Amino acid sequence: MKKSILILAILGVGLSGFAQKTHKVMGWKITKDIPMNELKINLPLAIFGSYPEISYERILNTDISVGAALGVSLDKERYPYQFMFTPHFRWFFGGNKKSMEKAGAGFFIEANGATYSRVMETYSNLGGTNVNENQKSIFGAGLGLALGWKYLSKNNWVGEIYGGAGRNFIKSDYADSEAYPRVGISIGKRF
Structure with a gap:
Protein backbone atom coordinates (compact mmCIF):
# COMPACT_ATOMS: atom_id res chain seq x y z
CA MET A 1 0.00 0.00 0.00
CA LYS A 2 2.80 2.43 0.88
CA LYS A 3 4.56 1.62 -2.39
CA SER A 4 1.40 2.42 -4.39
CA ILE A 5 0.97 5.78 -2.68
CA LEU A 6 4.66 6.58 -3.17
CA ILE A 7 4.45 5.70 -6.88
CA LEU A 8 1.35 7.90 -7.31
CA ALA A 9 3.08 10.81 -5.56
CA ILE A 10 6.20 10.49 -7.71
CA LEU A 11 4.05 10.30 -10.85
CA GLY A 12 2.15 13.46 -9.87
CA VAL A 13 5.29 15.43 -9.08
CA GLY A 14 6.98 14.23 -12.27
CA LEU A 15 4.05 15.20 -14.47
CA SER A 16 3.77 18.65 -12.92
CA GLY A 17 7.51 19.26 -13.06
CA PHE A 18 7.94 18.43 -16.72
CA ALA A 19 4.60 19.67 -18.04
CA GLN A 20 4.38 22.74 -20.22
CA LYS A 21 2.91 25.44 -18.00
CA THR A 22 1.01 27.54 -20.54
CA HIS A 23 -0.09 27.33 -24.13
CA LYS A 24 -1.82 29.70 -26.51
CA VAL A 25 -5.14 28.25 -27.59
CA MET A 26 -6.10 29.06 -31.15
CA GLY A 27 -9.74 29.18 -32.14
CA TRP A 28 -12.61 31.26 -30.83
CA LYS A 29 -10.10 34.14 -30.69
CA ILE A 30 -8.79 33.19 -27.26
CA THR A 31 -5.42 34.92 -27.15
CA LYS A 32 -4.36 34.81 -23.49
CA ASP A 33 -2.03 32.15 -22.12
CA ILE A 34 -3.91 29.51 -20.16
CA PRO A 35 -2.82 26.43 -18.19
CA MET A 36 -3.29 23.20 -20.11
CA ASN A 37 -2.77 20.42 -17.48
CA GLU A 38 -5.06 19.13 -14.73
CA LEU A 39 -4.53 16.86 -11.74
CA LYS A 40 -7.69 15.60 -10.00
CA ILE A 41 -8.91 13.13 -7.36
CA ASN A 42 -12.24 11.26 -7.41
CA LEU A 43 -13.69 12.21 -4.02
CA PRO A 44 -16.52 9.67 -3.40
CA LEU A 45 -14.33 6.70 -4.26
CA ALA A 46 -11.46 7.97 -2.11
CA ILE A 47 -13.64 8.80 0.90
CA PHE A 48 -16.32 6.10 0.90
CA GLY A 49 -14.77 3.32 -1.17
CA SER A 50 -11.17 3.36 0.12
CA TYR A 51 -10.21 3.55 -3.55
CA PRO A 52 -8.21 6.69 -4.33
CA GLU A 53 -8.39 7.46 -8.05
CA ILE A 54 -5.99 10.12 -9.33
CA SER A 55 -6.36 11.46 -12.86
CA TYR A 56 -4.27 13.64 -15.15
CA GLU A 57 -5.72 15.46 -18.14
CA ARG A 58 -4.06 17.50 -20.90
CA ILE A 59 -6.13 20.09 -22.82
CA LEU A 60 -5.19 19.85 -26.50
CA ASN A 61 -7.61 22.42 -27.91
CA THR A 62 -10.66 24.38 -26.76
CA ASP A 63 -12.84 21.29 -27.19
CA ILE A 64 -10.51 18.25 -26.99
CA SER A 65 -8.50 16.69 -24.16
CA VAL A 66 -6.74 13.42 -23.36
CA GLY A 67 -5.91 11.95 -19.99
CA ALA A 68 -5.65 8.91 -17.78
CA ALA A 69 -6.91 7.83 -14.37
CA LEU A 70 -5.31 5.35 -11.99
CA PHE A 83 -6.59 -1.48 -9.54
CA MET A 84 -7.86 0.22 -12.68
CA PHE A 85 -5.97 2.22 -15.30
CA THR A 86 -8.28 4.22 -17.59
CA PRO A 87 -6.93 6.35 -20.44
CA HIS A 88 -9.58 8.61 -21.97
CA PHE A 89 -10.34 11.06 -24.78
CA ARG A 90 -12.87 13.86 -24.17
CA TRP A 91 -14.78 16.05 -26.57
CA PHE A 92 -16.29 19.20 -25.03
CA PHE A 93 -19.13 21.06 -26.64
CA GLY A 94 -21.59 23.78 -25.79
CA GLY A 95 -24.26 25.87 -27.31
CA ASN A 96 -22.55 29.17 -28.09
CA LYS A 97 -19.26 31.04 -28.33
CA LYS A 98 -19.49 32.39 -24.77
CA SER A 99 -19.68 28.90 -23.24
CA MET A 100 -16.60 27.79 -25.23
CA GLU A 101 -14.33 30.60 -23.95
CA LYS A 102 -13.11 28.31 -21.19
CA ALA A 103 -11.04 25.66 -22.92
CA GLY A 104 -11.77 22.10 -21.81
CA ALA A 105 -14.86 22.92 -19.75
CA GLY A 106 -18.59 22.31 -19.97
CA PHE A 107 -20.50 19.26 -21.18
CA PHE A 108 -18.36 16.42 -22.58
CA ILE A 109 -18.51 12.97 -24.12
CA GLU A 110 -15.71 10.60 -23.15
CA ALA A 111 -14.35 7.54 -24.93
CA ASN A 112 -12.23 5.42 -22.60
CA GLY A 113 -10.35 2.19 -22.32
CA ALA A 114 -9.55 0.32 -19.13
CA THR A 115 -7.34 -2.41 -17.77
CA TYR A 116 -8.21 -3.63 -14.32
CA SER A 117 -7.96 -6.39 -11.77
CA ARG A 118 -11.06 -7.38 -9.83
CA VAL A 119 -11.76 -9.76 -6.93
CA MET A 120 -14.62 -12.19 -7.68
CA GLU A 121 -16.21 -14.47 -5.10
CA THR A 122 -18.31 -17.59 -5.59
CA TYR A 123 -20.84 -18.70 -3.00
CA SER A 124 -22.69 -21.94 -2.21
CA ASN A 125 -25.96 -22.22 -0.36
CA LEU A 126 -25.54 -24.82 2.40
CA GLY A 127 -28.60 -25.23 4.60
CA GLY A 128 -29.92 -21.74 3.90
CA THR A 129 -26.57 -20.06 4.60
CA ASN A 130 -24.35 -18.57 1.90
CA VAL A 131 -20.79 -19.86 2.24
CA ASN A 132 -17.86 -18.25 0.42
CA GLU A 133 -16.25 -21.02 -1.61
CA ASN A 134 -13.61 -19.26 -3.62
CA GLN A 135 -12.08 -15.84 -4.06
CA LYS A 136 -10.35 -15.23 -7.37
CA SER A 137 -8.65 -12.20 -8.89
CA ILE A 138 -9.54 -11.70 -12.56
CA PHE A 139 -8.04 -9.36 -15.15
CA GLY A 140 -10.14 -7.31 -17.56
CA ALA A 141 -9.64 -4.87 -20.41
CA GLY A 142 -12.19 -3.06 -22.52
CA LEU A 143 -13.63 0.07 -24.07
CA GLY A 144 -16.40 2.37 -22.87
CA LEU A 145 -18.23 5.69 -22.99
CA ALA A 146 -19.13 8.31 -20.39
CA LEU A 147 -20.97 11.64 -20.25
CA GLY A 148 -20.10 14.46 -17.90
CA TRP A 149 -19.84 18.10 -17.02
CA LYS A 150 -16.70 20.02 -16.00
CA TYR A 151 -16.64 23.37 -14.22
CA LEU A 152 -13.55 25.62 -14.30
CA SER A 153 -13.24 28.49 -11.81
CA LYS A 154 -11.39 31.76 -12.38
CA ASN A 155 -8.60 30.48 -10.09
CA ASN A 156 -8.21 27.32 -12.24
CA TRP A 157 -9.89 24.95 -9.78
CA VAL A 158 -11.72 22.16 -11.59
CA GLY A 159 -14.81 20.23 -10.55
CA GLU A 160 -16.41 17.53 -12.66
CA ILE A 161 -19.10 14.89 -12.53
CA TYR A 162 -19.31 12.00 -14.98
CA GLY A 163 -20.92 8.63 -15.43
CA GLY A 164 -20.69 5.77 -17.87
CA ALA A 165 -19.55 2.20 -18.34
CA GLY A 166 -17.40 0.03 -20.51
CA ARG A 167 -17.42 -3.51 -21.84
CA ASN A 168 -14.77 -6.06 -20.94
CA PHE A 169 -13.42 -7.86 -24.01
CA ILE A 170 -11.45 -10.53 -22.14
CA LYS A 171 -13.37 -13.79 -21.71
CA SER A 172 -14.11 -14.78 -18.14
CA ASP A 173 -16.10 -17.47 -16.33
CA TYR A 174 -17.88 -14.80 -14.29
CA ALA A 175 -20.98 -13.26 -15.88
CA ASP A 176 -20.82 -9.99 -13.94
CA SER A 177 -17.26 -9.28 -15.10
CA GLU A 178 -18.43 -8.24 -18.58
CA ALA A 179 -18.64 -4.52 -17.72
CA TYR A 180 -16.74 -1.93 -15.70
CA PRO A 181 -18.02 1.35 -14.22
CA ARG A 182 -16.77 4.84 -15.08
CA VAL A 183 -18.29 7.18 -12.49
CA GLY A 184 -17.04 9.98 -10.31
CA ILE A 185 -17.16 13.41 -8.80
CA SER A 186 -13.66 14.84 -9.08
CA ILE A 187 -11.98 17.98 -7.86
CA GLY A 188 -8.55 19.25 -8.80
CA LYS A 189 -6.38 22.06 -10.10
CA ARG A 190 -5.47 23.17 -13.60
CA PHE A 191 -1.83 24.19 -13.93
Whole structure:
Protein backbone atom coordinates (compact mmCIF):
# COMPACT_ATOMS: atom_id res chain seq x y z
CA MET A 1 0.00 0.00 0.00
CA LYS A 2 2.80 2.43 0.88
CA LYS A 3 4.56 1.62 -2.39
CA SER A 4 1.40 2.42 -4.39
CA ILE A 5 0.97 5.78 -2.68
CA LEU A 6 4.66 6.58 -3.17
CA ILE A 7 4.45 5.70 -6.88
CA LEU A 8 1.35 7.90 -7.31
CA ALA A 9 3.08 10.81 -5.56
CA ILE A 10 6.20 10.49 -7.71
CA LEU A 11 4.05 10.30 -10.85
CA GLY A 12 2.15 13.46 -9.87
CA VAL A 13 5.29 15.43 -9.08
CA GLY A 14 6.98 14.23 -12.27
CA LEU A 15 4.05 15.20 -14.47
CA SER A 16 3.77 18.65 -12.92
CA GLY A 17 7.51 19.26 -13.06
CA PHE A 18 7.94 18.43 -16.72
CA ALA A 19 4.60 19.67 -18.04
CA GLN A 20 4.38 22.74 -20.22
CA LYS A 21 2.91 25.44 -18.00
CA THR A 22 1.01 27.54 -20.54
CA HIS A 23 -0.09 27.33 -24.13
CA LYS A 24 -1.82 29.70 -26.51
CA VAL A 25 -5.14 28.25 -27.59
CA MET A 26 -6.10 29.06 -31.15
CA GLY A 27 -9.74 29.18 -32.14
CA TRP A 28 -12.61 31.26 -30.83
CA LYS A 29 -10.10 34.14 -30.69
CA ILE A 30 -8.79 33.19 -27.26
CA THR A 31 -5.42 34.92 -27.15
CA LYS A 32 -4.36 34.81 -23.49
CA ASP A 33 -2.03 32.15 -22.12
CA ILE A 34 -3.91 29.51 -20.16
CA PRO A 35 -2.82 26.43 -18.19
CA MET A 36 -3.29 23.20 -20.11
CA ASN A 37 -2.77 20.42 -17.48
CA GLU A 38 -5.06 19.13 -14.73
CA LEU A 39 -4.53 16.86 -11.74
CA LYS A 40 -7.69 15.60 -10.00
CA ILE A 41 -8.91 13.13 -7.36
CA ASN A 42 -12.24 11.26 -7.41
CA LEU A 43 -13.69 12.21 -4.02
CA PRO A 44 -16.52 9.67 -3.40
CA LEU A 45 -14.33 6.70 -4.26
CA ALA A 46 -11.46 7.97 -2.11
CA ILE A 47 -13.64 8.80 0.90
CA PHE A 48 -16.32 6.10 0.90
CA GLY A 49 -14.77 3.32 -1.17
CA SER A 50 -11.17 3.36 0.12
CA TYR A 51 -10.21 3.55 -3.55
CA PRO A 52 -8.21 6.69 -4.33
CA GLU A 53 -8.39 7.46 -8.05
CA ILE A 54 -5.99 10.12 -9.33
CA SER A 55 -6.36 11.46 -12.86
CA TYR A 56 -4.27 13.64 -15.15
CA GLU A 57 -5.72 15.46 -18.14
CA ARG A 58 -4.06 17.50 -20.90
CA ILE A 59 -6.13 20.09 -22.82
CA LEU A 60 -5.19 19.85 -26.50
CA ASN A 61 -7.61 22.42 -27.91
CA THR A 62 -10.66 24.38 -26.76
CA ASP A 63 -12.84 21.29 -27.19
CA ILE A 64 -10.51 18.25 -26.99
CA SER A 65 -8.50 16.69 -24.16
CA VAL A 66 -6.74 13.42 -23.36
CA GLY A 67 -5.91 11.95 -19.99
CA ALA A 68 -5.65 8.91 -17.78
CA ALA A 69 -6.91 7.83 -14.37
CA LEU A 70 -5.31 5.35 -11.99
CA GLY A 71 -7.15 3.87 -9.04
CA VAL A 72 -5.82 1.47 -6.38
CA SER A 73 -7.90 -0.30 -3.73
CA LEU A 74 -6.85 0.13 -0.11
CA ASP A 75 -9.64 -2.12 1.24
CA LYS A 76 -10.82 -5.01 -0.95
CA GLU A 77 -13.88 -5.54 1.27
CA ARG A 78 -15.32 -2.12 0.35
CA TYR A 79 -14.46 -1.91 -3.36
CA PRO A 80 -14.01 -4.99 -5.58
CA TYR A 81 -11.48 -3.49 -8.03
CA GLN A 82 -7.86 -3.96 -6.95
CA PHE A 83 -6.59 -1.48 -9.54
CA MET A 84 -7.86 0.22 -12.68
CA PHE A 85 -5.97 2.22 -15.30
CA THR A 86 -8.28 4.22 -17.59
CA PRO A 87 -6.93 6.35 -20.44
CA HIS A 88 -9.58 8.61 -21.97
CA PHE A 89 -10.34 11.06 -24.78
CA ARG A 90 -12.87 13.86 -24.17
CA TRP A 91 -14.78 16.05 -26.57
CA PHE A 92 -16.29 19.20 -25.03
CA PHE A 93 -19.13 21.06 -26.64
CA GLY A 94 -21.59 23.78 -25.79
CA GLY A 95 -24.26 25.87 -27.31
CA ASN A 96 -22.55 29.17 -28.09
CA LYS A 97 -19.26 31.04 -28.33
CA LYS A 98 -19.49 32.39 -24.77
CA SER A 99 -19.68 28.90 -23.24
CA MET A 100 -16.60 27.79 -25.23
CA GLU A 101 -14.33 30.60 -23.95
CA LYS A 102 -13.11 28.31 -21.19
CA ALA A 103 -11.04 25.66 -22.92
CA GLY A 104 -11.77 22.10 -21.81
CA ALA A 105 -14.86 22.92 -19.75
CA GLY A 106 -18.59 22.31 -19.97
CA PHE A 107 -20.50 19.26 -21.18
CA PHE A 108 -18.36 16.42 -22.58
CA ILE A 109 -18.51 12.97 -24.12
CA GLU A 110 -15.71 10.60 -23.15
CA ALA A 111 -14.35 7.54 -24.93
CA ASN A 112 -12.23 5.42 -22.60
CA GLY A 113 -10.35 2.19 -22.32
CA ALA A 114 -9.55 0.32 -19.13
CA THR A 115 -7.34 -2.41 -17.77
CA TYR A 116 -8.21 -3.63 -14.32
CA SER A 117 -7.96 -6.39 -11.77
CA ARG A 118 -11.06 -7.38 -9.83
CA VAL A 119 -11.76 -9.76 -6.93
CA MET A 120 -14.62 -12.19 -7.68
CA GLU A 121 -16.21 -14.47 -5.10
CA THR A 122 -18.31 -17.59 -5.59
CA TYR A 123 -20.84 -18.70 -3.00
CA SER A 124 -22.69 -21.94 -2.21
CA ASN A 125 -25.96 -22.22 -0.36
CA LEU A 126 -25.54 -24.82 2.40
CA GLY A 127 -28.60 -25.23 4.60
CA GLY A 128 -29.92 -21.74 3.90
CA THR A 129 -26.57 -20.06 4.60
CA ASN A 130 -24.35 -18.57 1.90
CA VAL A 131 -20.79 -19.86 2.24
CA ASN A 132 -17.86 -18.25 0.42
CA GLU A 133 -16.25 -21.02 -1.61
CA ASN A 134 -13.61 -19.26 -3.62
CA GLN A 135 -12.08 -15.84 -4.06
CA LYS A 136 -10.35 -15.23 -7.37
CA SER A 137 -8.65 -12.20 -8.89
CA ILE A 138 -9.54 -11.70 -12.56
CA PHE A 139 -8.04 -9.36 -15.15
CA GLY A 140 -10.14 -7.31 -17.56
CA ALA A 141 -9.64 -4.87 -20.41
CA GLY A 142 -12.19 -3.06 -22.52
CA LEU A 143 -13.63 0.07 -24.07
CA GLY A 144 -16.40 2.37 -22.87
CA LEU A 145 -18.23 5.69 -22.99
CA ALA A 146 -19.13 8.31 -20.39
CA LEU A 147 -20.97 11.64 -20.25
CA GLY A 148 -20.10 14.46 -17.90
CA TRP A 149 -19.84 18.10 -17.02
CA LYS A 150 -16.70 20.02 -16.00
CA TYR A 151 -16.64 23.37 -14.22
CA LEU A 152 -13.55 25.62 -14.30
CA SER A 153 -13.24 28.49 -11.81
CA LYS A 154 -11.39 31.76 -12.38
CA ASN A 155 -8.60 30.48 -10.09
CA ASN A 156 -8.21 27.32 -12.24
CA TRP A 157 -9.89 24.95 -9.78
CA VAL A 158 -11.72 22.16 -11.59
CA GLY A 159 -14.81 20.23 -10.55
CA GLU A 160 -16.41 17.53 -12.66
CA ILE A 161 -19.10 14.89 -12.53
CA TYR A 162 -19.31 12.00 -14.98
CA GLY A 163 -20.92 8.63 -15.43
CA GLY A 164 -20.69 5.77 -17.87
CA ALA A 165 -19.55 2.20 -18.34
CA GLY A 166 -17.40 0.03 -20.51
CA ARG A 167 -17.42 -3.51 -21.84
CA ASN A 168 -14.77 -6.06 -20.94
CA PHE A 169 -13.42 -7.86 -24.01
CA ILE A 170 -11.45 -10.53 -22.14
CA LYS A 171 -13.37 -13.79 -21.71
CA SER A 172 -14.11 -14.78 -18.14
CA ASP A 173 -16.10 -17.47 -16.33
CA TYR A 174 -17.88 -14.80 -14.29
CA ALA A 175 -20.98 -13.26 -15.88
CA ASP A 176 -20.82 -9.99 -13.94
CA SER A 177 -17.26 -9.28 -15.10
CA GLU A 178 -18.43 -8.24 -18.58
CA ALA A 179 -18.64 -4.52 -17.72
CA TYR A 180 -16.74 -1.93 -15.70
CA PRO A 181 -18.02 1.35 -14.22
CA ARG A 182 -16.77 4.84 -15.08
CA VAL A 183 -18.29 7.18 -12.49
CA GLY A 184 -17.04 9.98 -10.31
CA ILE A 185 -17.16 13.41 -8.80
CA SER A 186 -13.66 14.84 -9.08
CA ILE A 187 -11.98 17.98 -7.86
CA GLY A 188 -8.55 19.25 -8.80
CA LYS A 189 -6.38 22.06 -10.10
CA ARG A 190 -5.47 23.17 -13.60
CA PHE A 191 -1.83 24.19 -13.93
